[in-house]
Amino acid sequence: MSNKPKILYVDDEEINITVFQLTFSKVFEVLTADSGAKGVEIFNSDPDIKFVISDMRMPAMNGLEFIRKIKNVCEHIPCSILSGYQQSPEILSALDNGEIVEYLMKPFNKGAIEELILKHVNGVAGN
Amino acid sequence: MENYIVTVNILSALILSLSAVIVFVRLYRNRVQYKILFGVALLILLAGSIINIYQHTTVQENAEEFEQILSILFLPILIFAIYESIIGEQLRNRIKSEQKFKGIFDQTFSFVGLLDGEGRLLEANSTACEFIGYRKDEYKGLLFPETRWWKHSAEEREKLTVAIEKARLGKTVRFETTNIDKDGNIRYIDLSLKPIHDSHDNLIYLIGEGRDITEVKSTRLELEKHKKNLEDIVDKRTTELKTANAELQIINDALQEKNTIINEQNSKLISALNDLKETQAQLFQAEKMASLGVLTAGVAHEINNPLNYIIGAYEGLKLQGIHAGDEDVETLLNAIKTGADRVTGIVKSLNQFSRNTPSDNEECNIHEILNDSLVMLQSQLKNRIQVHKNYSNETFITFGNVGNIHQVFLNILSNAEQAIEGAGEIAIKTSKKDNHLIIAISDTGKGIEKDELTKITDPFYTTKDPGKGTGLGLSIAFGIIKDHGGSLEFESEVNKGTTVTVILPQKGIKHE
Incomplete structure (x- = not known):
């Protein structure tokens, strides 16, 4: 068991997953999935996941739909969207009703993401 | 001597016989009393003559005596015949004449009455009597107004009394009145009174003559009624025509009014059509922007x-x-970073312009927006136009629609860039005054004519070459600034340049 907080990153683009994992593996234990369905599966099988970051635009299930699915299982898990798209009305309402804690834009800002995750992970007791 | 007498007597007897024959023949044709007498007288005379002849031809002693008796009889009969022929005939003629006049008097259709000088009724003809049902002489001696013909109306009686007075003074009076008949019906009478004077000019009678004009009168009344009816009908028709005319006038007026309304609506429609065309063009532009x-x-x-x-x-x-320890690697890594950052900036700016949120409550950092716009125009500005920024040191933020505000400044800066042919300068100065953000963008371009300056925010107004501008940019910018409670001002001098000043209220976050 590592002491690093466990996070889940979902993106349909393999190279994004790779770079994300390489970038943050020193700080977090990064679990990844290349679709919402797989993300739900991994989330359900690992109760230690403390934070979820997802791409927005993915085939079959988009980021918000995926987040709603896991929130059905665990209501308090902090989630965020990391997307190349600008904010849309759908994202704004998700921010308003607390479905996501932050909307992050690609290209990602390493420091900002670390800060965000640490803030939320230290604030909550666990999954 | 004796023969001579006999001859004369025979002649006399012959003449007498002839006369008697003639008289009796006439008597046969016209049996009048005196002719009989005359005939008898002639017969007596003839008998005398025959006796005389007999006396003188034969000896008859007592013949003289017969002759004397016949002479005595002859004379009175002759005198009576003469009387009969003169007086009796006259009397009979008078009676006949009287009967004739009486007949005329009685049988005429008019009412005729004879009054004495005092106005008493002496005679009335049978037409008049039958009319009221008077028996003979029943009325005699009554003052004419007190007879039954007048009993129905005091007014008519008074009229008659006045008329009698006038007639007594010698005037012929004629007037229209009414009488009542035996059945109680009122009849209209045309009555005249004429005075009759004797040879000494004394009034002896008044002749009253009345004609029943009820039929005429009622015909006249009927005629008048018809005339009145006709007049009424004409009046009614005239009134109807007038009414119809007035109604037509009203309808006409209403039609004209409606026509005016239609014309107005027509011109409204035309202007609405123009508006629609403008809106359609704006929609095209908006759609283009949205697609973009x-x-x-x-x-x-x-x-x-x-x-x-x-x-x-x-x-x-x-x-x-x-x-x-490897400077080259570091330089190359930095090049990657710089290039990636530049692309990041451009994409970020692009994103600002394509924002599609309907929000009017976003934070608009004007300086960032100006910089984004300049990034977008970088390729046009590069190496040709120098941009001088003179930004205020204060926070320069208002709230509104970020995408739209980007569109406004991109449009103004793009216009400034297009106004400059060849090299030139664009100056951007921001300042605050009375809670308003003032952004002045000046160029050193070709400028705008004074009379065109008022038109530049009109839709479709453009000075650019066909295909280079829609004439909508400033119009849309003007609309956006107005929506944000701000204003746009323009100053320009031909060949010197143009300054566009945007004034926006410094709004706080709207609490919805």
């Missing part, structure tokens, strides 16, 4: 993903410290 927005958003996403892992990879390489 979708496109840029898609493009941005597609660029952001590779940027994501380029920068991620750069960060990773840097963390691994592969550049340590």
Whole structure:
């Protein structure tokens, strides 16, 4: 068991997953999935996941739909969207009703993401 | 001597016989009393003559005596015949005449009455009597107004009394009155009174004559009624015509009014059509912008993903410290970082313009928006136009629609750039005054004519070459600034340049 907080990153683009994992593996234990369905599966099988970051635009299930699915299982898990798209009305309402804690834009800002995750992970007791 | 007498007697007897024959023949044709007497007288005379002849031809002693008796009889009969022929005939003629006049008097259709000088009724003809049912002489001696013909009306009686007075003074009076008949019906009478004077000019009678004019009168009344009816009908028809005319006039007026309304509506329709055309053009533009927005958003996403892992990879390489001690590697890594950052900036700016949120409550950092716009115009400005920024040091923020405000400044800066042919300068100065943000953008371009300056915010107004401008940019910008409670001002001098000043209220966050 590592002491690093466990996070889940979902993106349909393999190279994004790779770079994300390489970038943050020193700080977090990064679990990844290349679709919402797989993300739900991994989330359900690992109760230690403390934070979820997802791409927005993915085939079959988009980021918000995926987040709603896991929130059905665990209501308090902090989630965020990391997307190349600008904010849309759908994202704004998700921010308003607390479905996501932050909307992050690609290209990602390493420091900002670390800060965000640490803030939320230290604030909550666990999954 | 004796023969001579006999001859004379025979002649006399012959003449007498002839006369008697003639008289009796006449008597046969016209049996009048005196002719009989005359005939008898002639017969007696003839008998005397025959006796005389006999006396003188034969001896007859007592013949003289017969002759004397006959002479005595002859004379009275002759005298009586003469009387009969003269007086009796006259008397009979008078009676006949009287009967004739009486007949005329009685049988005429008119009412005729004879009054004495005092106005008493002496005679009335049978037409008049039958009319009221008077028996003979029943009325005699009554004052005419007190007879039954007048008993129905005091008024008519008074009229009659006055008329009698006038007639007594010698005038012929004629007037229209009414009488009542035996059945109680009122009849209209045309009555005249004429005075009759004797040879000494004394009034002896008044002749009253009345004609029943009820039929005439009622015909006249009927005629008058018909005339009145006709007049009424004509009046009614005239009134109806007038009414119809007035109604037509009203309808006509209403039609004209409606026509005016239709004309007004027509011109409203025309202007609405023009508005629609303008709106359609604006919609085209908006749709174009929206499509552009979708496109840029898609493009941005597609660029952001590779940027994501380029920068991620750069960060990773840097963390691994592969550049340590190698200046060339560090330079190359920095080049990657600089290029990626530049692309990031452009994509970010692009995203600002394609924002499609309907919000009017976003934070608009004007300085950032101006910089975004300049990034967008970089390729046009580069190496040709110098941009001088003179930004206020204070926070320069208002709230509104970020995408729209971007559109406004991109449009103004783009116009400034297009106004400059060849090299030139654009100056941007921001300042605050009375809670308003003032952004002045000046160029050294060709300027705008004074009379055109008022038209530049009109839709479709453009001075650009066909295909280069829609004439909508400033119109849309003007609309956006107005929506944000601000205003646009223009100053220009031909060949010197133009200054566009945007004034926006410094709004706080709207609490919805």
